[in-house]
Amino acid sequence: MQTHQFDAVIVGAGGAGLMAALYASEGGANVAVVSKLYPTRSHTGAALGGIGAALGNLEEDKPLWHMYDTVKGGDYLADQDAVKVLAEEAVDSVIELERMGLPFDRTDDGRISQRRFGGHTSNFGEKAVRRACHSADRTGHMILQTLYQQCIKNKVRFFDEYQVVDVIMNQGAVVGTVAIQLGTGEFHLFHAKATMFATGGWGRVWQVTSNAHSLTGDGPAVLFRRGIPMQDMEFYQFHPTGLYGLGLLLTEGIRGEGGILLNRSGERFMERYAPSIKDLASRDVVSRSIYLEIRDGKGIGGQNYVHLDIRPETVNRYLAEAGESCRIDSAYIAKNLAETLDTCRTYLGVDPLTEPMPVAPTAHYAMGGIPTNVDAEVVIDENWTVLPGLYAAGECACVSCHGANRLGTNSLVDLVVFGRRGGKVIANYVKQADFIPLPANPAEQVQAEFNRIRASRGSRRPGELRKEMQHEMMDKIGVFREEDHMRKGIDSVTSLRDRYMNDLHIDDQGSIFNTDMMEAWELGCLLDIAHMTAESAINRKESRGAHSREDFKKRDDTNWMVHTLVSSESGEPYPHGIHPLKINSSKKVNRSLEEGDKRFAPKERVY
Amino acid sequence: MEVTFRVRRYQPDSGNRKPYWQEFVLQDVEPTHRVLEMLHRVKWEQDGTLSFRRSCSSGICGSDAMRINGRNALACKLLIRDVGTKIQVEPILGLPVIKDLIVDMEPFFEHYRQVMPYFVNNDPPPADGRERLQSQEDKDLITDTTNCILCAACTTSCPSFWANGQYVGPAAIVQAHRFIFDTRDHAAKTRIDTLAEPNGVWRCRTIYNCTPACPRGISVTRAIGEVKLAIRNGSPEGIIDPATIPTHE
Ligand SMILES: Cc1cc2nc3c(=O)[nH]c(=O)nc-3n(C[C@H](O)[C@H](O)[C@H](O)COP(=O)(O)OP(=O)(O)OC[C@H]3O[C@@H](n4cnc5c(N)ncnc54)[C@H](O)[C@@H]3O)c2cc1C
Ligand code: SF4
Ligand code: FES
Numbered sequence: 065m066q067t068h069q070f071d072a073v074i075v076g077a078g079g080a081g082l083m084a085a086l087y088a089s090e091g092g093a094n095v096a097v098v099s100k101l102y103p104t105r106s107h108t109g110a111a112l113g114g115i116g117a118a119l120g121n122l123e124e125d126k127p128l129w130h131m132y133d134t135v136k137g138g139d140y141l142a143d144q145d146a147v148k149v150l151a152e153e154a155v156d157s158v159i160e161l162e163r164m165g166l167p168f169d170r171t172d173d174g175r176i177s178q179r180r181f182g183g184h185t186s187n188f189g190e191k192a193v194r195r196a197c198h199s200a201d202r203t204g205h206m207i208l209q210t211l212y213q214q215c216i217k218n219k220v221r222f223f224d225e226y227q228v229v230d231v232i233m234n235q236g237a238v239v240g241t242v243a244i245q246l247g248t249g250e251f252h253l254f255h256a257k258a259t260m261f262a263t264g265g266w267g268r269v270w271q272v273t274s275n276a277h278s279l280t281g282d283g284p285a286v287l288f289r290r291g292i293p294m295q296d297m298e299f300y301q302f303h304p305t306g307l308y309g310l311g312l313l314l315t316e317g318i319r320g321e322g323g324i325l326l327n328r329s330g331e332r333f334m335e336r337y338a339p340s341i342k343d344l345a346s347r348d349v350v351s352r353s354i355y356l357e358i359r360d361g362k363g364i365g366g367q368n369y370v371h372l373d374i375r376p377e378t379v380n381r382y383l384a385e386a387g388e389s390c391r392i393d394s395a396y397i398a399k400n401l402a403e404t405l406d407t408c409r410t411y412l413g414v415d416p417l418t419e420p421m422p423v424a425p426t427a428h429y430a431m432g433g434i435p436t437n438v439d440a441e442v443v444i445d446e447n448w449t450v451l452p453g454l455y456a457a458g459e460c461a462c463v464s465c466h467g468a469n470r471l472g473t474n475s476l477v478d479l480v481v482f483g484r485r486g487g488k489v490i491a492n493y494v495k496q497a498d499f500i501p502l503p504a505n506p507a508e509q510v511q512a513e514f515n516r517i518r519a520s521r522g523s524r525r526p527g528e529l530r531k532e533m534q535h536e537m538m539d540k541i542g543v544f545r546e547e548d549h550m551r552k553g554i555d556s557v558t559s560l561r562d563r564y565m566n567d568l569h570i571d572d573q574g575s576i577f578n579t580d581m582m583e584a585w586e587l588g589c590l591l592d593i594a595h596m597t598a599e600s601a602i603n604r605k606e607s608r609g610a611h612s613r614e615d616f617k618k619r620d621d622t623n624w625m626v627h628t629l630v631s632s633e634s635g636e637p638y639p640h641g642i643h644p645l646k647i648n649s650s651k652k653v654n655r656s657l658e659e660g661d662k663r664f665a666p667k668e669r670v671y
Numbered sequence: 672m673e674v675t676f677r678v679r680r681y682q683p684d685s686g687n688r689k690p691y692w693q694e695f696v697l698q699d700v701e702p703t704h705r706v707l708e709m710l711h712r713v714k715w716e717q718d719g720t721l722s723f724r725r726s727c728s729s730g731i732c733g734s735d736a737m738r739i740n741g742r743n744a745l746a747c748k749l750l751i752r753d754v755g756t757k758i759q760v761e762p763i764l765g766l767p768v769i770k771d772l773i774v775d776m777e778p779f780f781e782h783y784r785q786v787m788p789y790f791v792n793n794d795p796p797p798a799d800g801r802e803r804l805q806s807q808e809d810k811d812l813i814t815d816t817t818n819c820i821l822c823a824a825c826t827t828s829c830p831s832f833w834a835n836g837q838y839v840g841p842a843a844i845v846q847a848h849r850f851i852f853d854t855r856d857h858a859a860k861t862r863i864d865t866l867a868e869p870n871g872v873w874r875c876r877t878i879y880n881c882t883p884a885c886p887r888g889i890s891v892t893r894a895i896g897e898v899k900l901a902i903r904n905g906s907p908e909g910i911i912d913p914a915t916i917p918t919h920e
Binding site for chain 1: 684711715716720722723726727730731734770784788789796802805806807810813817850856
């Protein structure tokens with residue numbers, strides 16, 4: 065088995081991982097990036113609408129307003145120290161991206177152009193503000209490309225198509241990771257002073273999702289199996305406008321440009337749910353509103369979807385009604401929403417310039433994940449105890465700047481702000497830290513698990529088990545939740561796990577690109593994540609942000625201004641049989657902004 | 672409806688070192704189903720050894736370029752109604768096959784790295800601490816080529832590349848174009864010199880396979896043409912009339 069040694073190893077090459085790699089290497093660290101996909105295949109490339117920063121290029125804007133929107137959008141569960149860092153450093157980070165060559169769209173005076181996006185307002189909720197910096201509707205693609213290009217320029221070392229499958233600990237610290245080289249099936253050890261996880265989300269837990277096939281929660285699952293708790297796993301965002309039936313995302317930027325949601329009678333129903341900013345209310349609110357319309361039989365033709373309308377005549381009618389002077393035309397839409405038009409035409413044969421688009425909520429974004437502080441250091445308990453040598457950033461991390469519901473454009477901000485901070489902190493850390501030796505046979509346990517998977521000769525293919533899990537999670541731990549129903553969900557996940565451990569079937573016995581075996585291993589991660597999500601969701605007896613309970617409809621600030629920490633009770637990474645989880649609800653939300661400014665105190669969310 | 676897939680297989684660690692064809696039949700297929708999802712059905716329901724790369728399933732990550740009915744495409748961007756009920760799938764040509772539809776992408780990325788695919792500008796940043804200014808018209812000079820997702824569909828459809836794997840290929844030239852024509856970048860000269868070498872742009876014989884192969888609708892041949900002109904002129908300046916650049920098709 066080969067062993068590689070680097071000051072810092074970054075697991076994942078999306079926006080967060082590449083940003084951290086760039087800044088750690090600029091700070092003098094010897095860095096390797098280990099990624100199961102070629103870096104440019106990472107899902108950051110799919111991000112569409114924009115990256116939020118209070119540049120104020122088109123109208124007045126301030127980081128303070130961005131903080132307010134983020135705290136309110138997160139239904140007051142966000143840690144306010146993290147929100148402050150997010151909003152303040154967003155401005156600098158976006159300007160740095162421009163200096164790295166990112167081709168932003170421009171205003172008439174040559175500055176970075178900005179557009180409106182859900183939940184982003186000026187002056188503490190007064191009106192929608194232009195804050196999302198964009199490169200047409202392929203902002204994530206441009207961020208990913210630009211960061212990868214800069215990493216090449218800085219000669220960052222890449223291990224492409226290496227999948228990390230375990231973390232190695234010794235002397236109370238993280239000392240490295242175990243990875244499989246996909247092309248050969250060989251195991252490799254990565255020995256490092258600092259290891260960062262930036263492995264992205266886990267939308268593949270659910271049946272309908274905007275997420276890539278590769279988003280299977282590997283990072284959080286691997287750490288969870290080694291005893292590290294996961295935070296706020298009950299908060300998973302369903303994006304309101306997934307393409308009906310497919311789940312592919314239609315960006316919020318469509319509504320930012322004036323698009324309108326309509327029910328079967330052509331009513332702009334968001335006027336009822338969010339009278340002041342209507343279609344641009346935060347995502348949890350819009351997703352629930354769509355479901356309520358559908359439940360009331362007001363879906364299009366009584367079916368499970370509504371319409372999203374960006375036809376110029378519709379948009380202009382509502383603009384006129386609102387007393388706004390600007391108007392849009394087809395050419396403008398074709399230019400600014402090119403990806404959207406392409407998606408609809410390719411996959412549905414619908415031309416959004418002449419027909420409304422059928423949409424329904426789609427599983428989209430994990431607010432929870434690996435708990436960290438604002439320096440991307442992983443913390444393992446309610447006292448913010450740091451686990452030396454371990455870092456996390458991006459969607460897999462929970463810093464928590466999004467609280468119970470993330471605002472659009474704030475994920476890309478999260479990646480660049482906390483990826484950058486993590487990279488800088490790592491560069492300093494590795495200067496003063498020594499290598500802690502690897503323990504004896506660090507890959508033994510995970511190799512045994514892979515041998516088990518590969519040798520499985522039962523009756524269930526991984527694809528079949530996965531499909532069943534996705535269906536159960538969509539049905540029982542989706543947008544609306546209720547205790548009895550969720551218990552049934554846990555029972556299903558438990559029995560699926562049992563079949564996974566005892567009745568799995570693998571066809572591929574080879575070593576070269578054994579995707580059959582890797583998919584099965586990823587399914588194990590998804591099952592762990594599903595289990596954590598369900599237990600955390602049952603535990604939280606209130607409704608807040610994306611977590612909406614039919615049996616506890618109100619937010620409860622007296623008892624629940626706390627984060628959930630869920631961990632494994634058995635201490636066994638690959639348990640057979642019953643797998644009890646431990647929940648800790650004593651980690652208090654950081655409310656530092658509120659102390660100086662009462663406008664940040666929890667109040668009812670109206671949009 | 673029923674569809675038949677005829678797939679070019681290569682399973683080097685099964686003991687069989689020779690490529691072969693294998694057919695799979697799927698029932699209950701709809702015309703709007705994606706080819707990628709149907710390959711998944713084969714893998715998930717019939718034969719777990721079938722191997723291919725994929726991730727986003729929405730045409731943005733560039734993982735799943737393959738030769739489908741003889742033409743390069745992303746499997747996730749083709750629907751069954753685009754390809755019919757008899758579908759032949761092979762790996763893209765010109766790169767070594769590793770297993771089934773998976774090819775070795777290293778030579779492709781090596782060519783990419785040759786053209787300095789990164790922004791260079793060592794001027795001090797603006798004194799006000801803000802962004803550099805650029806007009807939207809200038810930005811639009813590169814809007815088309817910044818669209819590239821490095822899927823290799825263009826390069827592996829090019830007979831010049833098949834004939835000579837040292838040719839940098841259309842994708843690398845598209846990437847170079849994105850920087851050469853970026854009005855903020857300062858390394859155009861170096862890139863132009865690299866592409867003037869024997870394995871640079873002049874291996875392009877304007878066969879035009881690349882443009883229809885591109886799943887992003889990039890005017891690949893046009894970008895190559897503009898780079899050729901820039902080499903002739905020794906500079907990208909004055910090559911283009913911005914009004915004639917298509918933004919997206
Ligand atoms: C369709 C869509 C549109 C979006 N639009 C927006 C938007 O407009 N604005 C916004 O702010 N946010 C948006 N988001 C959210 C945002 O794109 C993601 O949250 C963000 O890109 C995640 O970045 P990341 O760096 O954390 O992870 P990713 O970009 O997902 O990268 C994960 C990386 O980890 C690697 N990896 C995973 N597991 C392993 C393993 N076991 N071993 C080794 N490597 C591994 C992968 O190879 C990959 O490189 C959107 C999301 C989607 C799905
Ligand atoms: S130019 Fe088009 S076909 Fe070629 S690599 Fe880029 S996206 Fe793929
Ligand atoms: S799977 Fe990403 S482009 Fe096809």
